[in-house]
Structure formats: structure tokens, C-alpha cells
Amino acid sequence: MAKKIPEFSKEDLSKMLKDFWYGKPHGERRLGELYIDKKGLYKHREWRGVKDTMYYFYMIWLYNYIHMVRDVIRFGGVVNFAKGVWRYRWVGQTYLPVLHWFDRGLEGLRGEALKASAWHYRGMVASTIRQFQRMFAADTRLHGGKQNEIYKHNIAHNETVWGGVFYPWSDQYQNVPIEMIPYFVTCHVNCHTVLNYIDAVQSIGLPGDPCPMCQAEAGIFVLDDVPDYAPIVVTCNEACDASVSTSILQDWFWDKPLYALPMPMQFDDPLVKKYCMQEIEGMWKFVEEQTGVPFNWNQLVKKLESQNQLQEFEWEKWEVAAHSNYYPVNGVAQALYRIYQSQYGDWEIWHFCDKKVRKIMEKCVKKKINSFPNTRHRVIAWSCAPLFFSHWCTWAYNCWGLNVIINMDSLMFDMTIRTDSYDHALEDMAQYHMWAPMRRMAVGGMAHMFELWDYMQRFNCDMVAMYDQLQCKGVQGIHGMFEDEFRERNIHAFWIPHALPDSRTVTRAEIRRLINDYMTTVMHEEPLDPSLLDFDDSMGW
Amino acid sequence: MKKCKCKCGCKILKLLAKLFGVLLLANVALFVVFFFDLDGKLLFHVVEPFLKKHYDNMERKDTLKTPYDVAKYVKPDYDK
Numbered sequence: 352m353a354k355k356i357p358e359f360s361k362e363d364l365s366k367m368l369k370d371f372w373y374g375k376p377h378g379e380r381r382l383g384e385l386y387i388d389k390k391g392l393y394k395h396r397e398w399r400g401v402k403d404t405m406y407y408f409y410m411i412w413l414y415n416y417i418h419m420v421r422d423v424i425r426f427g428g429v430v431n432f433a434k435g436v437w438r439y440r441w442v443g444q445t446y447l448p449v450l451h452w453f454d455r456g457l458e459g460l461r462g463e464a465l466k467a468s469a470w471h472y473r474g475m476v477a478s479t480i481r482q483f484q485r486m487f488a489a490d491t492r493l494h495g496g497k498q499n500e501i502y503k504h505n506i507a508h509n510e511t512v513w514g515g516v517f518y519p520w521s522d523q524y525q526n527v528p529i530e531m532i533p534y535f536v537t538c539h540v541n542c543h544t545v546l547n548y549i550d551a552v553q554s555i556g557l558p559g560d561p562c563p564m565c566q567a568e569a570g571i572f573v574l575d576d577v578p579d580y581a582p583i584v585v586t587c588n589e590a591c592d593a594s595v596s597t598s599i600l601q602d603w604f605w606d607k608p609l610y611a612l613p614m615p616m617q618f619d620d621p622l623v624k625k626y627c628m629q630e631i632e633g634m635w636k637f638v639e640e641q642t643g644v645p646f647n648w649n650q651l652v653k654k655l656e657s658q659n660q661l662q663e664f665e666w667e668k669w670e671v672a673a674h675s676n677y678y679p680v681n682g683v684a685q686a687l688y689r690i691y692q693s694q695y696g697d698w699e700i701w702h703f704c705d706k707k708v709r710k711i712m713e714k715c716v717k718k719k720i721n722s723f724p725n726t727r728h729r730v731i732a733w734s735c736a737p738l739f740f741s742h743w744c745t746w747a748y749n750c751w752g753l754n755v756i757i758n759m760d761s762l763m764f765d766m767t768i769r770t771d772s773y774d775h776a777l778e779d780m781a782q783y784h785m786w787a788p789m790r791r792m793a794v795g796g797m798a799h800m801f802e803l804w805d806y807m808q809r810f811n812c813d814m815v816a817m818y819d820q821l822q823c824k825g826v827q828g829i830h831g832m833f834e835d836e837f838r839e840r841n842i843h844a845f846w847i848p849h850a851l852p853d854s855r856t857v858t859r860a861e862i863r864r865l866i867n868d869y870m871t872t873v874m875h876e877e878p879l880d881p882s883l884l885d886f887d888d889s890m891g892w
Numbered sequence: 893m894k895k896c897k898c899k900c901g902c903k904i905l906k907l908l909a910k911l912f913g914v915l916l917l918a919n920v921a922l923f924v925v926f927f928f929d930l931d932g933k934l935l936f937h938v939v940e941p942f943l944k945k946h947y948d949n950m951e952r953k954d955t956l957k958t959p960y961d962v963a964k965y966v967k968p969d970y971d972k
Binding site for chain 2: 448
């Protein structure tokens, strides 16, 4: 019997052509059906309409592959890169599939939002390559034990030490955070790599309940997976006492001249600020003595003023995000770029990307382009995010119309730094240093944690995504008070429990289920894309 | 002279056509890789398992045997 051929009406054909040309409208996309079960790979990448698919193909996928190769060549060469990939798990296992990190974060985006968010990712990729290539170019392990000129011109420091404190030497020395690339960024790109390091530190008998970030940062040393790339090191106690333990292990395993730069907990006290200023000056003396190069005030001013430009543009972005629907950056791009840029410090790539984003944002404002037209709720995300699922906000918008406008990590360094005198610069630098990630609004006292209410109003948000880092004693201690405040203020808030980098404690699927439950049982809403409600990506990057 | 010019012109046109063909083919091939996530599939199924096996079997230094020389670099108090 001959098969019945489905009939196509003119309307069907016209709809098909329209979907091909413009891409399917939000409610019809069924993005969850693109995934290969468990692996998180795509059966095929999303068809976003001719214009946006071609933009993604040429200006994101191809552009970034080409520029990654270019960055590898200009920041240390292919040979150093190949040696590094062969020697260090965190680079080989993590950074090769980096374009999938783009895919996850940019899923479902169209038009100006796709362009602006992708520029944020480009900035982070360039900065990541610059750092690990600098490590490999200097690494004594990759160069027969020799300390070359690059090695002698590096300063290593904890990722929680703001890179700006090294500006006075930035014309001759490069500061490279120890853990930012081997640990922090890896969790976002491939969430499995970090598990090796968490398990390693527990395998030597250390307890499993402290912050898994600190565990992982110590674990890369336990597994001897840190390049030997600098003669001196600066550590700090941020975010908590677990970080101090990490520094002790790092000091033991690395055995280098070390300066411990403290970061006060109670930073509102003016006396504590003076103490912090003295500590920064102490660290400067240490660098002068170790390198033999004097403090360069002009270089400090030059870099601080350059960094201030980045902050001023960030304020402009916040204004657009707060007072209009024309902000073209999605939640994950906003969060990651901002914390990366503000913590690492000034560098040319941030200015380059900001220039591109400014052009796009100005176009959106001028032409009144709403890049997130299916927004049902304007969400503020508070506390520390799950690193293995930082792209949850992309999923939440596609599935539920939850648009994360701003997040806590973006808001911490809410200041420029005065450069009119040495005293003013030092005072502001101390303030900036003390407002570090996970310090000001995560463990910096109740008043700062409760800055949420002001920022919620300022950004016109009607819902809170409250992160609940299960192994952070600081945030756990205030959980109940937040619950009380949400009830008293009649604020819609859902909790996202997680163990920062450890994707085994609370999985991505469990986080999605918790949000789904809240949206159906409390908000009584229907999903925009039901195919995204429940899927298995447990093996995915 | 005219004949010669025409030959040269033809050669250039042929070369341009070939170049255009190669670029077009490369574009199509790359688009297929992109659209069907072949880069992701290659990295997931081939490159990552190979590298993981390599890292798992790598000989590593026992860092716990590092001498605990914390006082080796102790210097005067920099705060003073």
C-alpha cells in the first residue's frame, strides 16, 4: 500500500519559509529536543533564521576559533601550548571544547543580544589564553627546569587578590593569578575537570565539608598540576578561613617567597581600612625588594584611569538594564564578564569588547530594540552562583521567561578609583580590595548581604534567584533571615542550592527541577518551551 | 599582443573561479561541521577520552614529600 503523503497547504509552506528565514518564534523552538541524551551535545546546532545562524557561524563560531589560534600564537606560540596541553589536565580537558561554552550561554538568543553577549565571551576567552600561555611560556617544567626571562617577569597571586594592586609594575611585569584559569574558568567550560582536584585534596585526609572552591584550589597543588611560572607569590585570606588553609598548602608545595595580603572581614571600620592600606603598601615593599624594581606611580595612575573607563561604561550598562527593556546582554554573559574583568584588572581586550558592546547597546536604545521580548519576570540573582551551571539563566529565560537583569557578582566593585593623590589612590584601592568577590555581599556582614533590597529596586526587578552555596558557612548562617525577609516584603524568590564547582552535590537537573516546581506551584505559570523542563545532561560539559 | 592579453585574462579568470570554488567548498564543509556539532562530537568522543587516559596514567610527583620549609623566606615585617 502506498504511503499517504502529508498534504502541505499554502499556509504551511509559507510558515516553513518564514521559520527558515526568521527562525521559529520562542514558543515553538523546542530547544530541548536538540540535545543528545545525557551528553549535552547537539544533534544539530540551533537554526536561528538565516541572518542569526550566519552571524553565529561566521562571527562567533568561526571568528572565535580563528582568534583562539591567533591568541595562542601571539601569547606564547603553538609549541608552548602543545606542551601545556600534554602536561596539564585543566587545559587539555577543559579549554578545547570552549565553543560549547558559548553554545550553552547563547542558546536561543537572537539579533543584538546574540551579538553583544558573544563579545563578552570573546573577551574572557582572549584573557584566558593570555594567562595560560604566559604560564606555559615561563613554566620551568616545560623548559628543562630553566628560569627564563618571562619567568623572571611574572608575579603569581591568588585569584582573589585583585590584579590592580600590581599596576605599578605592569609595564615590566605581568601578574598571573594562580587559580583563575586552572580552577575558576574550567568549572564553567567543563564541569568535570575540577572534580579531580576536589577528590585529590580529600584523598590526603582533608575534610570534605569546607568550601569546595578552596578544596579545588589546593587540589591542583596536591596533584602537582600547577605550572612553576613565577619567582614570587602573593596570597590572601579571601573569601574565608578555608582560603587561608589553601594558602598554607600552596606555600608548602610551592616553596617560594610569599606575601600574605590580608583582606579584612569587617571592612566598614575606618581603622580596618587604614590597616588594609598599610598591608597593600607592605606588599608593594615586598615586590620592590624581590624584583629590585621600584614602585612606578605614573604607571599606577595610567592603569587606574584606564580601569576607571571600564567602570564608567559598566555604570552606563547598568543604567540601560535598570531603566529600559533595551539591554542587549543576557544574564550569564553579564555575570561572568563583569566578575572576570573587575577581578583580573585592566587589559586592552576589555576596552575592545566594551567598544563593540557600546555600539550595539546604543543601537538598541536608539531603535528601541527589546532583545528579550518574552520576559515575564525581571530577576536579580544574589549570592554566589553555581559555577558548573552559570548558564542556568539562559535556560531560565528560554524555558520560563525569567530574565536575569543583574547579579551580585557584577555589583561588588561599584566604584572608580581616585588618582589625584597617592593617599586617595591608596585609600580607594584598599576599598576596592576589600570589596572582593564573596566578601562584600556574601560574607561581609548582614548589612551588605541585605543590599539586595536596594539593588532590587534600583534595577526594577520583581523576583530574586537566591543562590544557596551549601558548603559556605557564611551564607548558610543567614539563610533563615532571607526567608523571613522574603515573606515580610512579599517578594517572589526561589532558591538555587549548589556546591559552587562541585556538580555532584546538586546537579543541573535538580536545579532545573527546583525552579520548575517554583514556577508551577507558586507562580502557576506555564513554560514557554516545555521541551526544556526535564532533560538529562549529566555527562555534558 | 591582443591574443596574449586574452590568454592572460582567461588564466586569471580561471584561477579566480577555482579560488572561489575552493572557498565555497571550504565554507560548506565548515558549515556542516558547525551545524551538526561535529567539532563537539569529535572532542567529546575522541579527543577528551584520549587526553583523560593520558592524564590519568601520568606519573606525578608526591607533593606530600615536599619539605615544609615555611621559615625559609621569612623576611622583616613589611608593615613597618
